Amino acid sequence: MTTPxxxxxxxxxxxxxxFAARVARTDADPGTFLDAGQALPGWSVMFLLxxxxxxxxxxxxxxxxxxxxxxxxTHVTVGFVLVAIAALLVFNRLWLATRVANLYTPxxxxxxxxxxxxxxxxxxxxxxxxxxxxxxxxxxxxxxxLEAATDGIIPRVAGVWLxxxxxxxxxIVGGWRATVLVLAMESILLAVLLPGVAVFTEMxxxxxxFPSLPIQVADGVLWDRIPGVLQNSAGIGKxxxxxxxxxxxxxxxxxxxxxxxxxxxxxxxxxxTVRAGRAFGVSTVWMTGGFATGAMVLxxxxxxxxxxxxxxALADDLFAIEPLAGVGLLLLNLxxxxxxxxxxxxxxxxLVTRELLFAYLxxxxxxxxxxxxxxxxxxxxxFIMALMAAFSPFVSAVAASVALPLSVQMLPAILGxxxxxxxxxxxxxxxxxxxxxIVVFTEPLGLILFEAxxxxxxxxxxxxxxHSAVWGLAFNVSFVLLASGVTLxxxxxxxxxxxxxxxxxxxxxxxxGRGLLWTLMLLWGFLAYGPGAILGNTFFSRPxxxxxxxxxxxxxxxxxxxxxxxxxxxxVWWLAYRVGFGxxxxxxxxxxxxxxxxxxxxxxxxxxxxxxxxxxxARLGARRYSAEPAKGYAKRAERSG
Amino acid sequence: MANPNLTDRLDRHALVMAIWTPAAFxxxxxxxxxxTGGGGWWIAAGFAGIISAFAGHVIVNTVLKTGxxxxxxxxxxxxxxxxxxxxxxxxxxxxxxxxxxVFIPVGLxxxxxxxxxxxxxxxxxxxxxxxxxxxxxxxxxxxxxxxxPHRGGRR
Numbered sequence: 001m002t003t004p005x006x007x008x009x010x011x012x013x014x015x016x017x018x019f020a021a022r023v024a025r026t027d028a029d030p031g032t033f034l035d036a037g038q039a040l041p042g043w044s045v046m047f048l049l050x051x052x053x054x055x056x057x058x059x060x061x062x063x064x065x066x067x068x069x070x071x072x073x074t075h076v077t078v079g080f081v082l083v084a085i086a087a088l089l090v091f092n093r094l095w096l097a098t099r100v101a102n103l104y105t106p107x108x109x110x111x112x113x114x115x116x117x118x119x120x121x122x123x124x125x126x127x128x129x130x131x132x133x134x135x136x137x138x139x140x141x142x143x144x145x146l147e148a149a150t151d152g153i154i155p156r157v158a159g160v161w162l163x164x165x166x167x168x169x170x171x172i173v174g175g176w177r178a179t180v181l182v183l184a185m186e187s188i189l190l191a192v193l194l195p196g197v198a199v200f201t202e203m204x205x206x207x208x209x210f211p212s213l214p215i216q217v218a219d220g221v222l223w224d225r226i227p228g229v230l231q232n233s234a235g236i237g238k239x240x241x242x243x244x245x246x247x248x249x250x251x252x253x254x255x256x257x258x259x260x261x262x263x264x265x266x267x268x269x270x271x272x273t274v275r276a277g278r279a280f281g282v283s284t285v286w287m288t289g290g291f292a293t294g295a296m297v298l299x300x301x302x303x304x305x306x307x308x309x310x311x312x313a314l315a316d317d318l319f320a321i322e323p324l325a326g327v328g329l330l331l332l333n334l335x336x337x338x339x340x341x342x343x344x345x346x347x348x349x350x351l352v353t354r355e356l357l358f359a360y361l362x363x364x365x366x367x368x369x370x371x372x373x374x375x376x377x378x379x380x381x382x383f384i385m386a387l388m389a390a391f392s393p394f395v396s397a398v399a400a401s402v403a404l405p406l407s408v409q410m411l412p413a414i415l416g417x418x419x420x421x422x423x424x425x426x427x428x429x430x431x432x433x434x435x436x437x438i439v440v441f442t443e444p445l446g447l448i449l450f451e452a453x454x455x456x457x458x459x460x461x462x463x464x465x466x467h468s469a470v471w472g473l474a475f476n477v478s479f480v481l482l483a484s485g486v487t488l489x490x491x492x493x494x495x496x497x498x499x500x501x502x503x504x505x506x507x508x509x510x511x512x513g514r515g516l517l518w519t520l521m522l523l524w525g526f527l528a529y530g531p532g533a534i535l536g537n538t539f540f541s542r543p544x545x546x547x548x549x550x551x552x553x554x555x556x557x558x559x560x561x562x563x564x565x566x567x568x569x570x571x572v573w574w575l576a577y578r579v580g581f582g583x584x585x586x587x588x589x590x591x592x593x594x595x596x597x598x599x600x601x602x603x604x605x606x607x608x609x610x611x612x613x614x615x616x617x618a619r620l621g622a623r624r625y626s627a628e629p630a631k632g633y634a635k636r637a638e639r640s641g
Numbered sequence: 642m643a644n645p646n647l648t649d650r651l652d653r654h655a656l657v658m659a660i661w662t663p664a665a666f667x668x669x670x671x672x673x674x675x676x677t678g679g680g681g682w683w684i685a686a687g688f689a690g691i692i693s694a695f696a697g698h699v700i701v702n703t704v705l706k707t708g709x710x711x712x713x714x715x716x717x718x719x720x721x722x723x724x725x726x727x728x729x730x731x732x733x734x735x736x737x738x739x740x741x742x743v744f745i746p747v748g749l750x751x752x753x754x755x756x757x758x759x760x761x762x763x764x765x766x767x768x769x770x771x772x773x774x775x776x777x778x779x780x781x782x783x784x785x786x787x788x789x790p791h792r793g794g795r796r
Contacts (some may be wrong), residue, residue, distance in 0.1 A: 044652075
């Protein structure tokens with residue numbers, strides 16, 4: 001299997017290189033390297049968003065979890081509809097804020113809106129978290145699969161460097177546009193491979209498959225039902241919840257954690273840099289809520305039931321039947337990881353370059369110099385990420401575990417920018433601080449450090465089977481509500497009002513029927529992935545309104561998942577097309593200047609810090625360059641008499 | 642896309658490639674499966690994949706208000722010609738059991754591609770203009786008078 005797999009991966013790398021070169025030759029303006037001129041084609045976001053959601057959640061990880069916990073783990077993917085709703089709402093309003101107030105990056109948007117440098121730093125740190133440990137963890141898993149698939153011919157470390165190199169070159173050559181165009185194709189490849197490989201496996205494998213063949217989970221785990229609404233568990237690492245970790249509240253909180261993919265700086269930047277049109281509607285309704293969620297709900301159980309020994313073993317079996325089918329299954333795992341790595345590293349590096357280098361350290365660079373600086377930064381980011389993936393996979397995995405839950409802590413800040421003008425800067429900062437602390441201490445990062453340095457904590461990871469993202473968010477939102485309540489008349493409210501008033505004049509949304517919509521949304525959420533999902537365990541096999549048992553032949557929970565996935569698509573459709581969040585237009589936008597004018601020079605404290613490091617060479621250079629023209633001028637003056 | 646600039650053309654090219662690249666992977670897998678013993682239905686599925694990608698390409702053209710470029714048309718004709726020649730060589734040179742297994746499904750598949758293209762042209766251009774695309778005889782009359790409308794000229 002090694003040869004066809006490697007040929008396919010090389011072809012994918014060449015595809016990336018080809019489009020990077022084409023983009024580099026086409027984009028004559030170096031200023032478009034970082035943001036594609038804020039005119040990414042709508043179709044690229046349309047296809048890329050579902051790929052990011054699937055890959056960011058982790059295809060390989062999801063297959064593993066479903067193999068271990070059965071349909072209760074699959075239930076999380078019903079919540080991708082909620083992820084689609086979050087993407088639709090936030091992308092639409094952030095895109096508008098970007099155009100109205102010329103806020104080019106998520107950090108700049110939040111920083112200028114709230115008038116807070118701390119928020120810019122927080123967004124930048126989050127971008128780095130996704131670009132380095134999160135991506136490194138994914139890359140390390142991909143390289144591990146490659147090592148297993150090639151029987152050790154390509155060791156994990158070598159795989160890490162090869163993959164990182166193949167992803168870095170297109171990003172360095174073609175910038176943001178090339179990366180997005182290439183990843184859009186990889187996203188379509190994922191969308192084809194997941195159902196394609198599942199159907200092929202069913203058609204060619206011996207014996208009955210799912211649902212006649214149950215998913216072979218560990219002893220004591222309920223493979224076809226949700227193990228309660230909530231469990232009194234101290235958390236992973238301290239006690240084992242009976243029946244599995246995905247209780248109804250566990251599922252809901254994991255779904256909310258998955259929204260962190262949308263709030264990651266690179267994904268927000270993607271929404272900001274797309275051109276006006278109907279891309280958000282198609283992307284969220286049909287591609288993410290419809291196709292990606294459906295594929296995950298329908299195809300993954302079929303596939304996982306056939307792979308009790310893991311995906312590489314099944315790929316070997318498929319390879320014996322049809323070589324490209326085996327390669328396809330491995331690609332499903334690998335491309336998902338490559339897509340997320342490429343997207344988050346490129347996006348993170350671009351954002352940090354813009355936020356730190358161009359905004360503070362070197363604000364007077366020309367477009368050409370900015371492009372060079374961004375290329376160096378991209379190379380550096382890929383190098384550091386590969387270094388982490390190759391030599392510190394454990395540290396990467398521990399740090400990666402907090403990326404999504406920390407990203408979710410941005411929710412109040414983003415809601416303030418996009419919808420609720422009463423959320424104040426102090427409230428956001430206070431809420432985020434407490435939320436981050438809670439997340440860190442309900443994930444391995446804080447637990448390992450604290451227990452190693454001080455005392456044993458009484459709780460483990462995700463106490464009461466509630467994901468750390470929701471633990472943090474609960475405290476975060478409480479603080480935000482309290483603090484916003486007492487700062488309603490704060491002086492910075494004026495700037496916030498200006499942006500919201502400007503956005504309101506351009507609002508394309510239809511207010512009709514919103515009450516009904518939100519009622520249905522809450523009801524759907526409660527039943528689809530909230531506490532009400534517990535009804536799905538037996539609703540279609542032993543209905544509550546009769547004593548007759550129905551012989552469906554498929555698990556009741558699976559039917560429940562399919563049903564609420566379809567209901568969910570209707571809700572996203574309503575929000576996108578009836579309410580109007582699915583389209584954007586630049587017509588009639590009147591730009592405003594928000595906050596203080598952009599600084600044209602490095603802040604004094606940063607300049608002083610730089611001077612301490614670079615004072616001597618700078619002076620020498622200044623003497624050399626200032627002396628030579630003077631000599632030349634003197635000679636010319638002598639010659640001319 | 643009435644007057645596409647270089648970036649628009651590159652975006653369209655990327656979209657077309659994004660449709661055909663995954664489709665090519667799937668189609669090759671299906672055709673390989675069919676030709677190495679899987680049977681005619683796998684080959685049919687492979688050709689269905691090609692027609693689906695072609696339909697996707699047509700949708701792209703419609704949405705972006707463009708047509709097939711000269712390069713795309715040439716590549717399509719070339720690939721079809723290669724497939725046809727390969728089929729004929731297989732019929733002449735391969736063992737009888739391979740010919741029995743492959744000739745009819747692949748032949749029907751190629752015919753279905755022709756039908757798909759013809760149907761597309763009839764829908765896109767109408768029967769008359771679709772026919773005129775191949776009517777090289779009328780184009781051979783080089784006299785300027787042949788271009789006059791009442792002489793049937795259409796240039």
